[in-house]
Amino acid sequence: MIQKMETADLSIGEVARRTGLSVHTLRLYEREGLLAGEVRRDEKGRRLYSEWDVEWLANCVKFRSSGMPLATISRLARLVREGTGNEAERLELLCEHQHRIADQLAQLHACLDLINNKVAAYQRHLAIGASGDPW
Amino acid sequence: MIQKMETADLSIGEVARRTGLSVHTLRLYEREGLLAGEVRRDEKGRRLYSEWDVEWLANCVKFRSSGMPLATISRLARLVREGTGNEAERLELLCEHQHRIADQLAQLHACLDLINNKVAAYQRHLAIGASGDPW
DNA sequence: CTAGGTGCTAGACCGAGGTCTAGGTCAACG
C-alpha cells in the first residue's frame, strides 16, 4: 500500500526544479524521445509528469553526465516504453555503456597521473626552486 | 649527452600518425594556440615539428580526453611558451583541472553504480525470469 | 482591466570541436 498512490502530477516547472534541467531541455528531451513514460497533458495541453518520470529523468541526468549521447538514452527509453520482452537488448545497451565508462575512467586516471606528477613537480619547484623540467 | 641531439624534424603527416590526431586537427590546434613550442617552417612553408612537440601533443590528447577545453590547454601552452616565472599560474590551472577530474570520477562512479545494479537486475531477470522492476 | 507568471509550439541561434573543400605549390615517379 506504499506503492503508487497519491502520485500528484507535476508541472514542467516543478520537474525542472527537481531535476536541475531547464524547461527548454525537458521539452527537448521529450522531443528526442528520452522519456520512458508517455507524457500526459492536461485539458489545456500542459505537460503532466509523474514522480516516476522525475526518477527516470534523474537517471537520464546521470547517463548524460557519464557521456551517454541523447540518441542512446532515447533507444533505451524506447525499449523501456515497449515493455517487457526486450530485456536482453536493454542489458546489451547498458553493458556497452559500462565499457565506455570503464574507458573513460582509465583515461581520466591517465590524465590524473600526468597532472599529479606535474603538480608535485611544480610544488617542489616553487618550494625549493629546483628542477628544470621540460615544462 | 643524451639530451637533445638528433631530433629530426617531423612533418605534419608524421605527427598526425604519431598522435592519432588528423592533420586538420593539428592545424586547428596550432591556430588555437595549443602548442607550447613555436612551430617552425621549412623554406617552402611546411610545418616542422620536433619530438618534443609530439610529447606535448600527447599530453594535449590526454587533457582533451579528460574534458579540458581547448581554451584551457591554450592558456597552459601560453604559460609554458612564456617560460620560467609563471609556475604558480600553471600549478593553479592544473589543480583546477585536478578537481574537475575528481568531479567527473565521482559522476562516472555514480552512473556506474546505477548501471551495475541494472545490469545485475536484468541478468537475474533473464536467468530466472523474476523481478518486475520499475524498468 | 491589466500585469505577471506559467505554459505551449515552431524554429532560430549558439559554442565547442572538429572535418572537409577549393584552389594552389611543390617534389618524385613512371
Place this chain on the structure above:
DNA sequence: CGTTGACCTAGACCTCGGTCTAGCACCTAG
C-alpha cells in the same frame, strides 16, 4: 610529360546539446 601525394591557406560546413525568441493562451492578483 602528366599524375600522384604531401603540404599550404582561408573559409565553409557539420554534429551535439542546449538555449532562447516570438507569438500565443491561460490564470491569478492587484
